[in-house]
Amino acid sequence: xxxxxxxxxxxxxxxxxxxxxxxxxxxxxxxxxxxxxxxxxxxxxxxxxxxxxxxxxxxxxxxxxxxxxxxxxxxxxxxxxxxxxxxxxxxxxxxxxxxxxxxxxxxxxxxxxxxxxxxxxxxxxxxxxxxxxxxxxxxxxxxxxxxxxxxxxxxxxxxxxxxxxxxxxxxxxxxxxxxxxxxxxxxxxxxxxxxxxxxxxxxxxxxxxxxxxxxxxxxxxxxxxxxxxxxxxxxxxxxxxxxxxxxxxxxxxxxxxxxx
Amino acid sequence: xxxxxxxxxxxxxxxxxxxxxxxxxxxxxxxxxxxxxxxxxxxxxxxxxxxxxxxxxxxxxxxxxxxxxxxxxxxxxxxxxxxxxxxxxxxxxxxxxxxxxxxxxxxxxxxxxxxxxxxxxxxxxxxxxxxxxxxxxxxxxxxxxxxxxxxxxxxxxxxxxxxxxxxxxxxxxxxxxxxxxxxxxxxxxxxxxxxxxxxxxxxxxxxxxxxxxxxxxxxxxxxxxxxxxxxxxxxxxxxxxxxxxxxxxxxxxxxxxx
Amino acid sequence: xxxxxxxxxxxxxxxxxxxxxxxxxxxxxxxxxxxxxxxxxxxxxxxxxxxxxxxxxxxxxxxxxxxxxxxxxxxxxxxxxxxxxxxxxxxxxxxxxxxxxxxxxxxxxxxxxxxxxxxxxxxxxxxxxxxxxxxxxxxxxxxxxxxxxxxxxxxxxxxxxxxxxxxxxxxxxxxxxxxxxxxxxxxxxxxxxxxxxxxxxxxxxxxxxxxxxxxxxxxxxxxxxxxxxxxxxxxxxxxxxxxxxxxxxxxxxxxxxxxxxxxxxxxxxx
Ligand SMILES: [Zn+2]
Ligand SMILES: [Zn+2]
Numbered sequence: 001x002x003x004x005x006x007x008x009x010x011x012x013x014x015x016x017x018x019x020x021x022x023x024x025x026x027x028x029x030x031x032x033x034x035x036x037x038x039x040x041x042x043x044x045x046x047x048x049x050x051x052x053x054x055x056x057x058x059x060x061x062x063x064x065x066x067x068x069x070x071x072x073x074x075x076x077x078x079x080x081x082x083x084x085x086x087x088x089x090x091x092x093x094x095x096x097x098x099x100x101x102x103x104x105x106x107x108x109x110x111x112x113x114x115x116x117x118x119x120x121x122x123x124x125x126x127x128x129x130x131x132x133x134x135x136x137x138x139x140x141x142x143x144x145x146x147x148x149x150x151x152x153x154x155x156x157x158x159x160x161x162x163x164x165x166x167x168x169x170x171x172x173x174x175x176x177x178x179x180x181x182x183x184x185x186x187x188x189x190x191x192x193x194x195x196x197x198x199x200x201x202x203x204x205x206x207x208x209x210x211x212x213x214x215x216x217x218x219x220x221x222x223x224x225x226x227x228x229x230x231x232x233x234x235x236x237x238x239x240x241x242x243x244x245x246x247x248x249x250x251x252x253x254x255x256x257x258x259x260x
Numbered sequence: 261x262x263x264x265x266x267x268x269x270x271x272x273x274x275x276x277x278x279x280x281x282x283x284x285x286x287x288x289x290x291x292x293x294x295x296x297x298x299x300x301x302x303x304x305x306x307x308x309x310x311x312x313x314x315x316x317x318x319x320x321x322x323x324x325x326x327x328x329x330x331x332x333x334x335x336x337x338x339x340x341x342x343x344x345x346x347x348x349x350x351x352x353x354x355x356x357x358x359x360x361x362x363x364x365x366x367x368x369x370x371x372x373x374x375x376x377x378x379x380x381x382x383x384x385x386x387x388x389x390x391x392x393x394x395x396x397x398x399x400x401x402x403x404x405x406x407x408x409x410x411x412x413x414x415x416x417x418x419x420x421x422x423x424x425x426x427x428x429x430x431x432x433x434x435x436x437x438x439x440x441x442x443x444x445x446x447x448x449x450x451x452x453x454x455x456x457x458x459x460x461x462x463x464x465x466x467x468x469x470x471x472x473x474x475x476x477x478x479x480x481x482x483x484x485x486x487x488x489x490x491x492x493x494x495x496x497x498x499x500x501x502x503x504x505x506x507x508x509x510x511x512x513x514x515x516x517x518x
Numbered sequence: 519x520x521x522x523x524x525x526x527x528x529x530x531x532x533x534x535x536x537x538x539x540x541x542x543x544x545x546x547x548x549x550x551x552x553x554x555x556x557x558x559x560x561x562x563x564x565x566x567x568x569x570x571x572x573x574x575x576x577x578x579x580x581x582x583x584x585x586x587x588x589x590x591x592x593x594x595x596x597x598x599x600x601x602x603x604x605x606x607x608x609x610x611x612x613x614x615x616x617x618x619x620x621x622x623x624x625x626x627x628x629x630x631x632x633x634x635x636x637x638x639x640x641x642x643x644x645x646x647x648x649x650x651x652x653x654x655x656x657x658x659x660x661x662x663x664x665x666x667x668x669x670x671x672x673x674x675x676x677x678x679x680x681x682x683x684x685x686x687x688x689x690x691x692x693x694x695x696x697x698x699x700x701x702x703x704x705x706x707x708x709x710x711x712x713x714x715x716x717x718x719x720x721x722x723x724x725x726x727x728x729x730x731x732x733x734x735x736x737x738x739x740x741x742x743x744x745x746x747x748x749x750x751x752x753x754x755x756x757x758x759x760x761x762x763x764x765x766x767x768x769x770x771x772x773x774x775x776x777x778x779x780x781x782x783x784x785x786x787x788x
Contacts, residue, residue, distance in 0.1 A: 154655050154658045173693075176687065176689050177689075182682070183683075407600070413598055417767070417768075488764070
């Protein structure tokens with residue numbers, strides 16, 4: 001059975017991304033697609049190296065499908081290719097020094113490459129995107145009001161909405177039902193309509209680079225709709241990597257194992 | 261030897277003369293000719309004829325004498341008479357025509373009835389003001405590609421009388437997906453008719469083929485109509501991006517070499 | 519308390535006067551205005567002065583915002599290239615004629631107004647440019663109301679009035695996070711309402727008459743009002759002021775000058 005590997009937030013952390021690629025290679029069910037939901041650059045390592053790695057996968061590796069994230073938007077702003085020339089969000093959040101650091105850590109060519117990326121991917125009944133269709137900064141979490149997640153799913157026009165902004169790994173099923181809608185216009189009252197939908201799902205795909213030593217990503221099997229969250233532990237020490245894995249529906253798999 | 265036959269078709273504007281003629285073309289094997297005296301070569305009817313019936317020879321005004329005197333064996337010539345041509349024209353009396361009048365069904369008596377050998381009941385159109393001759397305004401639109409929602413707005417406004425009283429509107433418009441639309445409106449008939457012309461999609465830049473519009477009516481604000489039409493036509497980069505989009509969504513299936 | 523709520527006057531002074539007289543006759547306690555005081559119509563300054571002199575609480579419309587910030591509406595908010603060109607013509611004209619203090623007033627209008635369990639916005643709580651059409655998914659519409667914390671959301675911007683009741687909606691939510699037990703929640707939303715005030719000066723319901731709404735906070739009764747006025751006067755003024763005559767032609771037929779975008783929920787990233 002072929003799966004998709006979906007990840008977000010490398011944030012310049014090449015070591016974490018390499019550890020994750022190793023983990024993907026080890027999957028029994030082969031991985032057919034590799035989606036990177038934005039934030040490939042950030043403050044966690046070598047942005048140039050990560051961009052390079054994504055641009056030219058090695059022989060036999062999957063071609064990553066990358067979309068734009070929050071950090072990429074900040075680069076557009078810094079390189080005056082975006083809508084907010086002074087990157088106010090970035091400066092408010094990280095300070096001016098960090099903005100300067102980010103500016104220096106990417107080349108104009110890589111920013112132009114980022115500019116050519118998609119805002120998201122519609123594949124089968126899935127939308128894969130960094131934030132949501134509302135914007136790259138829209139942070140979906142399981143603590144949000146259900147109605148808001150419901151709205152994002154409606155806007156996504158998909159059964160599964162994969163996103164990465166929050167950095168959290170979660171799966172949230174939403175089922176709206178029993179809503180009675182009545183409309184009155186100048187022409188009179190229209191017959192009430194009952195509205196509801198089959199359950200749909202928001203999936204937070206985790207984050208690769210933010211927490212040093214631990215990368216999380218998501219495996220999705222389109223054939224049976226199963227989600228598996230994977231946590232890859234990695235260390236600088238050579239030949240040592242620790243890996244953990246958890247799968248959906250509360251069946252926590254006990255196979256936390258060290259591999260050599 | 262088979263003598264050529266001549267069929268003259270007359271009737272009020274919008275009654276369905278062209279439709280009737282094109283209908284008759286369909287089941288003919290004889291060499292076919294079409295002649296609309298006084299009609300410009302940019303006429304929408306001629307363009308449509310060229311796209312729909314490439315085998316029909318259109319006789320240009322200047323060559324009429326010459327072509328009519330050397331018609332091939334068994335040729336059938338259709339003469340369409342516009343409202344600007346009198347039924348008593350010397351041209352008509354010189355030719356042995358079978359005279360067909362296409363008239364609205366409610367019309368019982370008219371100069372067409374007196375003139376015709378055959379009456380065809382056409383569209384149920386409103387009759388034009390008999391006293392005042394309507395204006396005919398037309399313009400070629402070759403190379404222009406239209407933004408479909410803009411075109412729709414213009415047509416609704418035009419036919420709704422925003423730029424003068426329109427009795428008849430015909431046009432061939434190029435669309436960003438490479439298709440060309442034939443558009444037909446007759447005052448008094450329901451709605452505007454859109455027909456896709458059965459010709460290849462033009463997906464390489466501005467189309468190098470005939471298109472245009474022709475409006476009959478009163479007090480037409482010609483400059484404003486032209487300007488509004490142009491406001492809805494696409495710039496080069498937009499045309500290119502639409503065509504690219506169409507090609508991406510509908511890739512041509514390439515033949516697989518064995 | 520009896521309220522009158524109006525929106526989208528669009529520089530049509532005749533229509534505003536007719537609506538204000540109609541409101542007078544209904545003896546309301548309070549008037550609210552949902553913005554779009556200017557744009558397309560021939561009397562932007564007079565309309566703003568009237569609203570100001572009557573101290574009518576008003577929120578900022580998409581046109582008011584654009585006149586202040588420069589044309590902000592993205593291309594995508596126009597349904598056609600032609601509509602966009604016309605919108606720009608109207609924008610430029612308005613931009614030239616409005617007085618500095620009028621611009622200043624428009625700049626300081628709030629995006630939303632709130633009074634007890636009522637919220638007032640121009641387009642939607644998300645943006646002055648978002649259309650809340652009656653055809654919008656019920657749960658998406660419900661989200662717009664809930665995001666304000668109010669029970670009744672007044673909006674305009676579509677130029678066609680309507681009332682929509684949303685009742686009994688249930689939402690169940692099941693969350694799974696690695697390392698945590700699965701959680702489930704279910705909630706039912708009580709009756710919420712969207713009231714669209716239509717348009718005073720640029721109606722698009724197919725007739726030239728101005729529209730607005732009356733709302734009784736005690737009985738919760740809504741009345742959609744359609745008020746005839748001398749639209750020919752406005753049409754004449756449009757032509758006299760040098761605005762495109764097609765604006766007058768469309769106004770006389772209850773056709774909006776620029777129709778709404780294909781994707782009404784589209785919120786521009788800019
Ligand atoms: Zn408005
Ligand atoms: Zn508006």
